[in-house]
Amino acid sequence: MNEALLRTLVPQVIGVLVRRGTTFATAEDAVQEALLEAHRTWSDRPPDDPRGWLVTVAQRRLVDIVRSESSRRRREETAALEPPQGPTEHGDDTLLLLFLCCHPSLTPASAVALTLRAVGGLTTREIAEAFLVPEATMAQRISRAKRAVSGQDFSTPADIAVVLRVLYLVFNEGYAGRVDLAAEAIRLTRLLAGESAEPEVAGLLALMLLHHARRDARRDEHGALVTLDEQDRSLWHTDEIAEGVRILSAALARERSGEYQMQAAIAALHDDAPAAAETDWVQILAWYDDMVVLTGNPLVALSRAVAVGEVDGPLAGLRALDGLDAALGEHHRLDAVRAHLQERAGRDEEAHASYLRAARRTTSTAERDHLTKKAALLRSRSRTR
Amino acid sequence: MPKYLLLKHYRGGPDQLDIDVPFVEWTPEEIDAHMAFQHDIARVLQENGEFVDAQALTREGTWVRYGGPDAAPVVTDGPFAEAKEVVAGWFMVDVESKERAYEVAAWVSSAPGKDGQPIHEWLQVRQVMEDRPEES
Numbered sequence: 221m222n223e224a225l226l227r228t229l230v231p232q233v234i235g236v237l238v239r240r241g242t243t244f245a246t247a248e249d250a251v252q253e254a255l256l257e258a259h260r261t262w263s264d265r266p267p268d269d270p271r272g273w274l275v276t277v278a279q280r281r282l283v284d285i286v287r288s289e290s291s292r293r294r295r296e297e298t299a300a301l302e303p304p305q306g307p308t309e310h311g312d313d314t315l316l317l318l319f320l321c322c323h324p325s326l327t328p329a330s331a332v333a334l335t336l337r338a339v340g341g342l343t344t345r346e347i348a349e350a351f352l353v354p355e356a357t358m359a360q361r362i363s364r365a366k367r368a369v370s371g372q373d374f375s376t377p378a379d380i381a382v383v384l385r386v387l388y389l390v391f392n393e394g395y396a397g398r399v400d401l402a403a404e405a406i407r408l409t410r411l412l413a414g415e416s417a418e419p420e421v422a423g424l425l426a427l428m429l430l431h432h433a434r435r436d437a438r439r440d441e442h443g444a445l446v447t448l449d450e451q452d453r454s455l456w457h458t459d460e461i462a463e464g465v466r467i468l469s470a471a472l473a474r475e476r477s478g479e480y481q482m483q484a485a486i487a488a489l490h491d492d493a494p495a496a497a498e499t500d501w502v503q504i505l506a507w508y509d510d511m512v513v514l515t516g517n518p519l520v521a522l523s524r525a526v527a528v529g530e531v532d533g534p535l536a537g538l539r540a541l542d543g544l545d546a547a548l549g550e551h552h553r554l555d556a557v558r559a560h561l562q563e564r565a566g567r568d569e570e571a572h573a574s575y576l577r578a579a580r581r582t583t584s585t586a587e588r589d590h591l592t593k594k595a596a597l598l599r600s601r602s603r604t605r
Numbered sequence: 606m607p608k609y610l611l612l613k614h615y616r617g618g619p620d621q622l623d624i625d626v627p628f629v630e631w632t633p634e635e636i637d638a639h640m641a642f643q644h645d646i647a648r649v650l651q652e653n654g655e656f657v658d659a660q661a662l663t664r665e666g667t668w669v670r671y672g673g674p675d676a677a678p679v680v681t682d683g684p685f686a687e688a689k690e691v692v693a694g695w696f697m698v699d700v701e702s703k704e705r706a707y708e709v710a711a712w713v714s715s716a717p718g719k720d721g722q723p724i725h726e727w728l729q730v731r732q733v734m735e736d737r738p739e740e741s
Contacts, residue, residue: 327701329606330654351606353657353699361654393737445738553739583607585734 225270226258230341233274235313242282244320245366248338249285254278255341314339315415318408322383323369330365331386332393336401337362339408346399383412384424384480391428402432413467422471423481429464430487433457445590449496461491482511501530518547522557534564552581556591563598572598608657608699608733609706611713615664617690618727631719639724642716650698650709661694697733706730 230251237247254277258270267273321335333351336342342350348358391405409425437451446452468484486507493499508524511517522544529537538561541554548554559574572595579591631639643659650656668681696713700706710728718724 329699329701333654351699352608357651357654357656357699360652364652364654443736582739583732583734584736584738586736587738588734 222270226255226262227341229271229274230255231314231317231339232271233278234317234338236275237278237282239313243370244338245363245370246282246285247278248366250278250281252337252343253281253285256343259343314411318412319383320369320372321365322386323372324379324382325368325372326365328386328389330361330368331382332389333358333361334365334369335386335408336390336404338366340404342399342404350399350401351393380416380418380421384420387412388424388428388480391431402428402435406432419471419474419476420478420480422467423478423484426464426468426471427480427484427487429460429467430484430491433460433464433491439586443586444593445586447590448490453494456491461488464488464491477510477514479511479515482507482514499530501527505531518544519551519553522548522553526557526560529561529564534561537561538565550581552578552583552587552591554578555581556587559591559594563594568598568602572602606699606701607703607706608697608735609703610731610733611696611698611706611710612729612731613693613695613713614727614729615691615693617692618729620727628718635717635719635721638717638721646696646709646713650696655698655700655705655709657697657699659694659696662692664691703730703732706732 233254234244234247234251237250238244242250251274254274257277258274262270318335318339321338322331326334333347336347336350337344344359344362345355347362348355351358387405387409390408391402393401406425406428409421409428413421413425433456434448434451436457437453437455438446440446464484465488468481468488471481472485486504489500489504489507505524505527508520508527511520512524522541525537525540525544528540538558541558541561544554555574555578559571559578562568562571562574575591575595575598579588579595582588582591647656647659665682670679672679696709698706698709700709707730710730713728714726715723716726
């Protein structure tokens with residue numbers, strides 16, 4: 221069975237049902253059930269017209285769903301059943317669904333879950349596995365999200381910035397399970413980029429590709445983190461880097477800059493260096509300067525301090541950390557960056573303490589292990605001197 | 606979203622509150638009300654899409670450790686009168702924020718006890734670590 225095709229069809233079929241007057245929530249339920257049936261039967265008897273098959277089966281399920289719903293539920297739905305202002309016939313249903321699923325009224329976690337199911341075509345079980353929660357919990361999260369957006373006007377696009385944020389979360393947040401959520405985020409962002417002239421959409425797609433290209437080098441054979449400067453660059457996927465750079469260049473040419481384009485530009489400069497020592501830190505620092513001005517985000521200022529450390533030396537980098545304590549407080553990354561700069565400045569004892577403080581504060585076991593090991597390395601080095 | 610473990614205690618917390626003693630003085634109705642409250646919490650968390658797990662632990666535990674090569678495990682039975690804290694069980698939730706985890710913990714702590722009054726038990730809230738590096 222062609223899983224990719226099936227998943228591409230899901231949002232289209234939901235779109236067909238919604239245009240025929242079904243509420244989004246009910247249409248999504250029906251298509252999800254049709255999807256499960258497709259998983260069961262297509263491997264033996266693949267249909268000639270998969271899209272038509274899904275529409276027919278979903279339509280049949282729709283009848284069942286409407287019949288079996290309690291009267292209370294039906295009363296609730298009546299309000300939402302007002303004829304949705306359907307999208308124009310030639311409008312892309314997939315994109316409209318994406319905007320609906322990323323409605324600003326949803327919490328980020330709800331938008332992520334709903335997007336993966338209604339637009340990504342993943343099953344509830346797959347999404348639950350990816351986020352390490354019970355399937356019943358994920359089912360509730362999705363069904364609440366659907367109720368929340370069911371009254372929303374189907375034709376009014378949500379804020380594109382929210383959509384991009386949700387896609388970025390999908391890219392970053394998947395942990396485990398069968399499905400590669402980063403690849404899924406790229407697929408959805410690619411869809412959006414095909415329809416939107418907004419340069420930040422292209423910027424985000426480029427950013428994802430340029431990061432995803434390094435996936436095989438990011439962990440060693442025991443699953444431990446490998447930092448950018450120590451990665452085996454021959455493991456990077458050059459085709460993805462090339463595509464990311466191409467998309468980014470086209471976006472930058474439109475001269476409407478934004479945070480995702482800037483982040484992508486920095487990622488591209490890293491990806492472009494044949495070896496860590498050949499990294500163009502001067503250009504990277506220039507991008508961070510711009511990004512600090514644009515966002516005012518203290519975490520960006522923190523990353524900028526690393527670049528300052530590379531361009532002007534570790535003491536300058538440490539000076540660039542001044543004033544960030546108030547904004548970042550207990551954030552482990554402040555201590556991790558400080559430790560890195562102190563180590564480069566030869567202040568091993570201070571670096572050791574900073575690494576340990578960072579290790580205590582991180583909520584990631586992979587980062588904790590990495591930081592603890594850095595501290596241990598410093599200590600064993602000072603012993604052997 | 607971060608996960609938090611809300612650790613319930615038979616005994617322990619900042620003021621060493623011991624809710625074991627009053628518990629045995631409750632009427633059957635008060636115990637029913639208390640248990641119904643715990644089930645409600647799990648149900649509402651489930652409906653919110655925030656529930657991960659809830660478990661209760663037996664009162665007594667055993668300390669076990671490695672006894673050395675070719676030796677049996679070293680086993681020490683309780684009860685341990687000197688133990689400052691006794692974990693009773695937990696809720697694990699998957700929530701938007703630390704503040705929301707605190708809110709759920711306070712709700713758990715408001716469970717009814719004697720005369721239907723909140724028991725005010727202390728819960729320890731601990732974030733569950735993830736393998737994935739933190740987002741920058």
